Amino acid sequence: MTTPVCPSASTAAKSAATPAAQYVPYAAQATYPPYTSFSSYVRARGPVLLRTARSLTANPSDAEDLLQTALTKTYVAWERIEDHRALDGYVRRALLNTRTSQWRKRKVDEFACEELPEPAGLPEPDPAERQVLHDAMWRAVMRLPDRQRAMVVLRYYEDLSEAQTAEVLGVSVGTVKSAVSRALGKLREDPELSPAR
Numbered sequence: 005m006t007t008p009v010c011p012s013a014s015t016a017a018k019s020a021a022t023p024a025a026q027y028v029p030y031a032a033q034a035t036y037p038p039y040t041s042f043s044s045y046v047r048a049r050g051p052v053l054l055r056t057a058r059s060l061t062a063n064p065s066d067a068e069d070l071l072q073t074a075l076t077k078t079y080v081a082w083e084r085i086e087d088h089r090a091l092d093g094y095v096r097r098a099l100l101n102t103r104t105s106q107w108r109k110r111k112v113d114e115f116a117c118e119e120l121p122e123p124a125g126l127p128e129p130d131p132a133e134r135q136v137l138h139d140a141m142w143r144a145v146m147r148l149p150d151r152q153r154a155m156v157v158l159r160y161y162e163d164l165s166e167a168q169t170a171e172v173l174g175v176s177v178g179t180v181k182s183a184v185s186r187a188l189g190k191l192r193e194d195p196e197l198s199p200a201r
Contacts (some may be wrong), residue, residue, distance in 0.1 A: 006023075024042070026060040038194055041088070042078070042079055042082050045088075045091055046075060047093075049091070049092060050071075052092075053071055053075075053092070053095055053099070054067065054068065055075075056099055057070045057074070059110055060100065060103045061103065062100060070099060070102055070103055070106075071099065072097075072103050072190060074095055074098035074099040074102050075095065075098075077098045077102070077105075078091070078094060078095050078098055081094075087129055087137055099180060115196065124173060140196045140197055141191075141197065144190070144191050144194040144197055147194070148187050148190060148191075151173075151183060152183050152184070152186060152187035152190070153187070154173060154182050155169055155173065155180055156187045156188075157182050158172060158173070159180070160186055166180050166184075
């Protein structure tokens with residue numbers, strides 16, 4: 005028979021093998037000679053109380069800490085609790101009071117000031133001006149020769165690559181490049197688009 009070098013290692017191994025549904029809070033893992041009934045209570049009701057703690061905070065680790073604090077308060081008051089049938093209510097009240105205290109002690113990082121700390125962003129363009137430009141661009145595209153118009157629409161409106169455009173139209177990639185280049189040159193010279201340049 006081998007004796008573990010560190011007694012706490014065997015305890016840790018046993019607690020690691022405990023399924024999550026049988027969560028035993030740290031308060032119940034130690035032995036409290038004067039209050040063995042407390043240890044029995046925590047072992048029996050730990051998972052239910054943990055579910056209550058999880059309903060009070062979003063983070064599971066915070067819920068475990070919250071439960072440990074409430075159980076510590078319960079342990080300290082163990083002799084004063086007359087009716088042990090009402091222990092769940094006592095612990096739930098301790099959970100709620102502890103959580104409320106934590107919430108009240110939260111540090112407030114926001115404060116009012118005269119100047120806004122956020123940098124001023126770029127002004128948004130007027131939607132009406134954008135629509136006017138969009139309409140003018142579409143009219144200019146419609147004035148292009150059919151083949152150039154098809155290539156511009158596939159490349160820039162449908163967002164196809166040069167190879168995909170060439171495949172759709174049944175031409176070479178070089179033809180697409182030269183035709184799109186000529187089309188863009190015509191669009192740059194279009195008098196209706198001159199204010200946009």
